[in-house]
Amino acid sequence: MDKVTFRRAKVLENREVAPGIFLLRVEGDHSARPGQFYMLRAWELDPPLSRPLSVFDLDPSGVSFLYKVRGRGTRLLSRLSPGDELAALGPLGNGWKGVEGRVALVGGGLGIAPLLLSAKSVPEADVYLGFPGKPYLVEEFRKVAEKVYVTSETGEGGERGLVSDLFSPEGYDACFACGPLGMLKEVAKKCREAGVPLYVSLEERMACGLGACLGCTVPTKGGPRRVCKDGPVFLAEEPCWDG
Amino acid sequence: MDKVTFRRAKVLENREVAPGIFLLRVEGDHSARPGQFYMLRAWELDPPLSRPLSVFDLDPSGVSFLYKVRGRGTRLLSRLSPGDELAALGPLGNGWKGVEGRVALVGGGLGIAPLLLSAKSVPEADVYLGFPGKPYLVEEFRKVAEKVYVTSETGEGGERGLVSDLFSPEGYDACFACGPLGMLKEVAKKCREAGVPLYVSLEERMACGLGACLGCTVPTKGGPRRVCKDGPVFLAEEPCWDG
Amino acid sequence: MVDLSVEVGGLRLKNPVIAAAGTFGFGTEYARLYDVGLLGGICTKGLTLKPRPGNPPPRLWETPCGLLNSIGLENPGVEAFLQEELPRMRGLGTAVIANIWGETPEEYRELAERLSRSDVDAIELNLSCPNVPGGKIRGGVPEEVARIVGLCRRVCEKPLWVKLPPEGDVLEAAQAAERAGADAVTASNTFRALAIDIEKGRPAFAGRIGGLSGPAIKPIALRVVYELVQKLKLPVIGCGGITSWQDALEFIMAGAHAVQVGTGNFIDPLCIPKIVRGLADWLAGRGMEDLEGVRGCAH
């Protein structure tokens, strides 16, 4: 079992890379496998819970996260400036162990966050990125993967449409997908039909992040599973999706 | 009755003028009489209450406050940087109406905060400032008052001792004192003996700041009085001091 | 056009957002800040027969997202209210609800009788003040509620609201109030709570127990309203921790006819007009004309 730490850390960078979307880089000697996440907080008692964010990237000086401002917690995170402190618990979750052979990494919206680390660690990975509007950080992916396919619902900076429409599992040995439920279901359908194993990263509200509180449990074919500890990465056929 | 406003305002400056003591300058077209205060907050729901701070100074671009970091609220204020926003309700309280003739302004510790504005508005004011350690902002007072007496408990930058020991009410037509209870009592005793009217500024926990909640009521000879609205400035003989 | 007006317990309000008793004085204090005619109504500071000086300081103590108070019902007494405060309140352009507190059932009756002949729009019986030492009334006890409401009903022509504590047999107390002729139930007052000043090793307040209000209590207050609405015929006025239009909407979706905002006024003094505007905008955004369609939808 990996060692987990809870530490205060200095913000190195918190840059708005697209409207409402921030790249946060935090100082320190952090580690993580692809698909793992940290619980972050930069406030005292309110809101009580920390916010789970996937590790976007690791470098010798720190760890970075890519997040969208959705509610109160992410809004508070977005107000951090370099030099400010936050507290980070992690790395958490099983992460994605990667597989042999040709792999497709499919991300929709903020679902692209856990894919960069995967692209870095899987030798033969193709990347499929879907954006609602103008794409961002595509260059980061191009640095580490040969083939990077980009879609955009508006058609700006990529093929117009949805990434789940563009993507085809043919020829891959495994896929890893991350994004909104609709997209995951669509990708799952294609992979099932093509007989390609698909891993997905799930999201659930979390309190402890460590597997202790059972707040993030989801029903799966094998019984209740904790997204924070048994996941967040599951084989697509495991969770009981409503639909 | 003065008009009161509740507004968001940008921080222009928040400078540590002595260890744990900050000068906060806030943008906007603010007004105040000497002894009046604002209720400030720079947080959402927790802590629920705003913090009362006396107006230290007014200038065309804004209003400034001098405060000491005591607990949670002032610690949160101390973290503000220029450009950050806070919310301010004010000006509040009756303030000090000033008087004719020669006046002594006596401040101990953070009690010096409301005195600068008084010194500016009273033509013949002498200023007595007491500090626990190294004095700060004395220059500001020298700019507006001819005589500025300074004490310091350590002897640094002023006469060694307590301002209440140095001060003598002889020859003044009125005094205005502000500071810790012990000092106020001492000054009150001297003024009573000399027959010089003394005004003091009281502190109490406040919720509304407007006179509506009765949270800040103190017993006085004339019955219960609200520090926020009937005060914070009272004639020294009014409050029922425990002692 | 959105119409927020609502009929609650025999009283028509221009909108369902009322300032809670004890947090808004007699309305004139906040009138220095904004036009309080925007409010649905104002509950006065709790009135007693005789003036009361209240408790010694400190009277306020902060807790996480909450406020403990031990005001002790300081007020000028009902006569001073009628002569000095009420005429000014009448000029504010909103409904005036007189919140009253008696040491005995007979005192409640006397207050209700006196105010029934006055210019107030409604009377709210505070059966639940947690921090009055002499307070023998327990609003959570159905028999006591029935007795007081019955006495007041007989002498009071005005709409009669009954404000309950959030603890005790709340449902039974509310049903007792209903049977005894109340027009509406306000749920709830503060929670009995405690803070200890660890520097002194003593309770923070001289009277030890205080009343807890503010955002901290919202989920419990909301549950109380939800349960009352299921069993009561009377309209319920929700109160406890409301600071935003979203909070107010939660209470309305739980079935409240109106809401009261107390501590929210301290957190954001412009809170009530913002809530009124927020509710109107939310309805307009959904193409709805009034709150009827959402009231109680969460059952």
Next chain:
Amino acid sequence: MVDLSVEVGGLRLKNPVIAAAGTFGFGTEYARLYDVGLLGGICTKGLTLKPRPGNPPPRLWETPCGLLNSIGLENPGVEAFLQEELPRMRGLGTAVIANIWGETPEEYRELAERLSRSDVDAIELNLSCPNVPGGKIRGGVPEEVARIVGLCRRVCEKPLWVKLPPEGDVLEAAQAAERAGADAVTASNTFRALAIDIEKGRPAFAGRIGGLSGPAIKPIALRVVYELVQKLKLPVIGCGGITSWQDALEFIMAGAHAVQVGTGNFIDPLCIPKIVRGLADWLAGRGMEDLEGVRGCAH
């Protein structure tokens, strides 16, 4: 030298700070983060006779300074606990308190009997889970408390703690537990509370009502402890909203023999060791050797 050890309800703890049931799993999860041997003890997740899958998501909902949960007592059942979890827990170097929940008084007895023959250090009866649909037990009702505690007492040699809800006739329930042979009372569990998802116009949880925990409830939980200590001979274990040593000290000054920390673990996962250290430092700073001198000083 400061000695924080304490005897509470028949059990000696190395310090008075215990992880509250349901928030600390079976201890091993937090052991990845720090040496949980620093704790006074760990209450297990609530155990039932049969495994339970718990409630559908969402199970968590944030409120101001508070957390609403609707876990629904997901747990592997007492047998899996004894075989898989307990041996690992025993290796953690701290006291193990088995928290149990039965649908009927007889189920409590069966669980207590089974655990009494095991290696746990104490048993805590959870008479107060707010979010189990089948939950017919009302821990605030003295007769039911007396019945369950009596049944368990007869079959249980281990220290028997009774965890009460913060609502209902708490004092009478605690006295009933005392008479029926309990060794200590834990006060309290979560408050019955509600959140409404205004986007959906529905309660946030499928089971509607959830349990409110966290800093928000601290002042009420503290008041409950303060009142219990005045009337009870049994030691009281305080619980509700504790996140700092200052909070813990408030409960101890109110008379608690030990405290439990639940939601605090989510706010700061290192919360409990920090509290233990903070208490020790505070005592050392005052030249005191143990907590005896301050326990209950606020009465």
